[in-house]
Amino acid sequence: MDIDRRTLFGAAAVPFAAGSIAASAATDDWERIAGEYDVTREVIQLEHGNWGMMARPVLVAYRAMVERVNRDTSYYARRTMVGDLEAARAALASAMGVGLDEITFTRNATEAMKALILQYNRLKPGDAVLYADLDYDSMQTSMESLGARRGAKVIKIALPEPATRQSLVDAYRIEFDANPAIKMALLTHLSHRTGLVLPIAEIATMARERGIDVLVDSAHAVGQLDFRLPDLKADFIGINLHKWIGAPLGVGAVYIRRERISAIDPDPAEKPTSGDIVARVHTGTPDYSAQLTVPTALAFQAAIGGARREARLRALRDRWVHALRDLPQVEVLTPGDPKLYGAITSFRLRGRTSHDDNVALAKALLDKHRIFTVHRDGLASGSCVRVTPALATRMSDVDALAAAIREIATA
Numbered sequence: 001m002d003i004d005r006r007t008l009f010g011a012a013a014v015p016f017a018a019g020s021i022a023a024s025a026a027t028d029d030w031e032r033i034a035g036e037y038d039v040t041r042e043v044i045q046l047e048h049g050n051w052g053m054m055a056r057p058v059l060v061a062y063r064a065m066v067e068r069v070n071r072d073t074s075y076y077a078r079r080t081m082v083g084d085l086e087a088a089r090a091a092l093a094s095a096m097g098v099g100l101d102e103i104t105f106t107r108n109a110t111e112a113m114k115a116l117i118l119q120y121n122r123l124k125p126g127d128a129v130l131y132a133d134l135d136y137d138s139m140q141t142s143m144e145s146l147g148a149r150r151g152a153k154v155i156k157i158a159l160p161e162p163a164t165r166q167s168l169v170d171a172y173r174i175e176f177d178a179n180p181a182i183k184m185a186l187l188t189h190l191s192h193r194t195g196l197v198l199p200i201a202e203i204a205t206m207a208r209e210r211g212i213d214v215l216v217d218s219a220h221a222v223g224q225l226d227f228r229l230p231d232l233k234a235d236f237i238g239i240n241l242h243k244w245i246g247a248p249l250g251v252g253a254v255y256i257r258r259e260r261i262s263a264i265d266p267d268p269a270e271k272p273t274s275g276d277i278v279a280r281v282h283t284g285t286p287d288y289s290a291q292l293t294v295p296t297a298l299a300f301q302a303a304i305g306g307a308r309r310e311a312r313l314r315a316l317r318d319r320w321v322h323a324l325r326d327l328p329q330v331e332v333l334t335p336g337d338p339k340l341y342g343a344i345t346s347f348r349l350r351g352r353t354s355h356d357d358n359v360a361l362a363k364a365l366l367d368k369h370r371i372f373t374v375h376r377d378g379l380a381s382g383s384c385v386r387v388t389p390a391l392a393t394r395m396s397d398v399d400a401l402a403a404a405i406r407e408i409a410t411a
Contacts, residue, residue, distance in 0.1 A: 030312060030391075033304065037392035043372040044397045048390035049192060049220065049344055050374075052243045054297070055391075061296040062248045065289035077288070084292055091295040092241075092253060095302070097228030103255045104278045105291050109219030110138050112238030112254035115280050116215045117142040118149070119265040120184060120236075125151030128181040130172075133158045133380045134191040139217055143186055155179060158380035163335050165199050172203050176210050184213045189221035189232070193376045194333040194384065195317075195344030197225065201233040208233075213263070219243060219252070224313060224342040226306035235260040244390075247297040248290035254281060309391065313343035316389040316398050321345060323402035329409040333384055346376060346384040349409055353382025361385050361408070369404035 036055040039045055054062060068076065086100075093100045106112040117139065123129070129152050131143045140156075147154035157175055160167040176182055185207060190197050204214045216237045221227070223244025229237055235257040241247040256264055256277055266272055270279035301309065317334075324330045324347075334345040348358055358375040362385050365371040376386045389398055 031394075034392050034394055036300075037390075039392040043366065043370045044400055045372050046387050046389055046393070046397065046401060047372050047374045048392070049243070049386065049388035051249055052223075052246045052390065053392055054246050054248060055300050058246055058248075058293060058297045058300055062289060062293040065292045069289045069292075081288065081292075085288065088291055088294045091298055095228075095298045096222075096239075096253075096255065097230050098255055099258060101277060102258050103229075103253050104281060105283075105286070105294075106238075106252040106254050106281050107250050107283055107286055108242070108252040109217065109238045109240040110136070110252075111281065111283070112252050113139050113215065113217050113219075114142055115254055115267065116236045116238055116256075116264060117146050117186070119267070119280065120146065120213070120215070120263060121265050122213065122263050123150040123152045123183055126153075126181060127183045128153040128155055128179055129184045129186070130155045130157065130175055130179070130182050131186040132156065132188070133378060134193050134196060135186055135188045136192055136217060136219070137378065139186055139188070152183075153181065155182065159196070161333065161379075161381050163196060163340065165202075165337060165339060168198055168340075169202055169206065173206060176207065176212060180210075182210075182212055184215065187214050187216050187234075189216055189218040190224060190342055190344065192220055192344070193379055193386070194346040195341050195386070196334055197221070197340045197342060199339070201231060204233040220344065221342070223301060224310070224344070226310040229255050236264065241294060241297065242290075245294075245297050245301055247294050248287070250287040250290045251294060256280065304391075310342065312391065313389065314338060314341070316393050316395070317341065317343055317345050317387075319395055320387065320398040320402040320405075323399070324405060324409075327406060327409055330405060333379075333381075343390065344386060344388050346386045347405070348382070348384045353384075355383045358383040358385050364408055365401075365404055368408075369400070371401055371404055373401075 037053050090100050093103050129143055131140055144154055160171055187198055187200055189200050200216055207214050214234050216232055216234045218237050219240040222239040237255040239253050241251040242249045261275055264280050266274045266279040267282035269282035321332055329350055330347055331350045332347045334341040355377055362373050362375045365373055373385050373387050375383055377383045
């Protein structure tokens, strides 16, 4: 299904200046885009980080794919479906700026990152691996498992808070230089805990100079930030397509630069001598309908434009954060540097860092103000509440959030 700007915004749509949503025509565009999502009206939904919502054209395409796969089953699967899946994978490769032989579908980013971490074969006993407190829980556990399996030392660091671009680079540089045994590091591009964006390309380049491989978890960054995979200067990346790209649930992908395929073992269910990236993941029978819908989801996002989307998501975040800048009671955990955040930002009431404090804070927002957020644990500095707007979010939604936080903080 092809989608162009006129389909989304009408024939009178005007060009958008990246980084600005001031023009009334652009504001009208965002209302039209938000109208393409059938978001719940029971609450103000500001927890879009769990998974993304399919826009209406994507949902229509997905339903059609489900009907076809359900109706034609093996008659389709054993004749022409493989070609259609390869076309979907080719569309993804093109959108990500990589070769078809460098990317393959997974069911989610966790599956992609598990393959990269647990099948990474460049470690020997006595080597070390490194990860950080903001990394996703399953990835942290996978790093610990890798260390145990390979006899490697596992190093965990706490990222600086408040962070700057330089302090983040320095945090990794200090650890790399203090521990020459480090051979691999896990980097989370955009943290699911706070929304912090790491300067991946700079850290990856610094790591490569020291003979260190980086495995990049870009689950929340693809579609939230405007970039293509080669921009990260990393050889191994896991992504999600059902978060910020808005594909159906059950679709992610793994990228391995073609020259580095051999550093990741094939899945145990695949032939151990295979040099194909597809052999690095063995999912069994996935939701083919979801994978076949990926080109429609990519087309919908392409019609909006990556720079426009990133600017809109950042503007939604800025709206509520800036409205609370005068309140010393509110601690915003994402730095003020626009290069270090996207849509996701976490906060807490100053001094209230416990799990129970932030469960109660999220509950107050829901019970008293009908605003849905989620608490997050795992930071070295304590717990917080995560706010995640999306393209379905209106400015009035984040204005209501700012008013609610102000009322709670000053009560």
